[in-house]
Amino acid sequence: VTLVQSGGGTVETGGSLRLSCAASGRTSSLHDMAWFRQIPGSFREFVAVIDWSGENTHYSDSIKDRFTISRDNAKSTVYLQMNSMQPWDTALYYCAAADYQSLSSLASTYQYWGQGTQVTVSS
Secondary structure, eight states: OEEEEEEOEEEETTOOEEEEEEEESSGGGOOOEEEEEEOTTSOOEEEEEEOTTSSOEEEOTTTTTTEEEEEETTTTEEEEEEOSOOGGGOEEEEEEEOSSOOOOOOGGGOSEEOOOEEEEEEO
């Protein structure tokens, strides 16, 4: 399985961005898909996860009510819509996928990772 991310960039405080992550390869085995973010010198922080059905999600408290995760299984793609963005949302964002369902917030749970995409929120 390969995950390829797109989107990201620079936005002003209060603005919006959408990230996409397209899976290819043995996508039929994928269950949970998630987003994490990381700033230099820090651990990889959980953002959100969605299960295969799209009906179950789990969010970090730091982004809840501002970010929305969704997926389109026909396109094997997961999205992260980010609204009301703040300077502390600045980070390198990664998508991740797992072959089983757990709605986990632990990075070690996920077997597949995207290449990362920079998101910068200017104040």
